[in-house]
Amino acid sequence: MAAAELLKITHGVDNRIKGVDERIQGVDDKVQEVGDKVQDLDDKIDQVNCSSFHNTSILASESPDLTGNQLRDSLRQWLSPADPSTNYNIAADAHHVGTSQWFFQGSIFKDWQSAGSFLWIHGNRTCLLAFCNPLLLIALQCCSGLGKDHSLVCPSSTSLSA
């Protein structure tokens, strides 16, 4: 008798566990639905961002009163940055021809130039003065095979030809 009752209770518990299982499955499905909806929303935000980017691009490039150069002038006037070419020119004038070649021909520079990375060059004041920084820019230009007309950003008319 006791055994039959125990079996009945066990069976009842079993059924309830199944019920709980089904409910968990239901919750699972709903979480999945919410996930899908968030993904949809994410995609839509991306689309909106993308179209606003294009709209701005069109505004920037097709605005009748602002050509590319005028836009750049406006941006420059707005931010009014300090001109680093003055320091560049001082360093370039102090440069002694032939120095720092050991660096530009060495593996550290070549590795840094070919692989995206960080490079720290340190030394005392004399070493830094003797190590001519403008050469870094010149070497980049030479090694990259760039034409004279573009790609090296110089705020003034600084000549970078070695």
Next chain:
Amino acid sequence: MELRDAGKATVAYFYFDFKDTNKQNRRNLLLSLLVQLSARSDPCCEILSRLYSTHGRGAQKPSDRAMTDCLKEMLTVPAQCPTFLIMDALDECPNTSGIPSPREQVLELIDELVGICLPNLHLCVTSRPEFDIQTVLERFQSRTVSLHDETGLKQDIIDYVTHVVHSDPRMRRWREEDRDLVIKTLSDKAGGM
């Protein structure tokens, strides 16, 4: 990939300068880099022009945060060619006042830029090996050149001193042993100055 294969690269640079208060902090650096990059790249110019638009078409100035985000966006443009950023004489950015100090702010920016691991970004910093700079930059475990230990640089100094001593009209009149003494002394001491 070699640069010549890519055909195009952008270089922007900044000199910290203890003689010029406009070249001593993160804001000065960001202003300069953004304008330089946008001058050479159409996508970068578009990104900066959006910042301009969202600041009342230039009526308000952007915050350092907004400019940092703008710079990061420029560096992550999908078709962005290799970008070389060169920051010279970081030790001339002061670390004496402010919490965080101007130099700490620049180091934070460098940390943030290096942290996003952009394959197209080539960042070079030169400075004296001051403790606070060293502490941050050595964490990156990247390429480091210690000029003090470079025999190439010592030879450069000897060559330069020799050249000056032999080409300066006054020094050319000195006795040969005096000139040699000057060359030897200056070359020997240069590394420790």
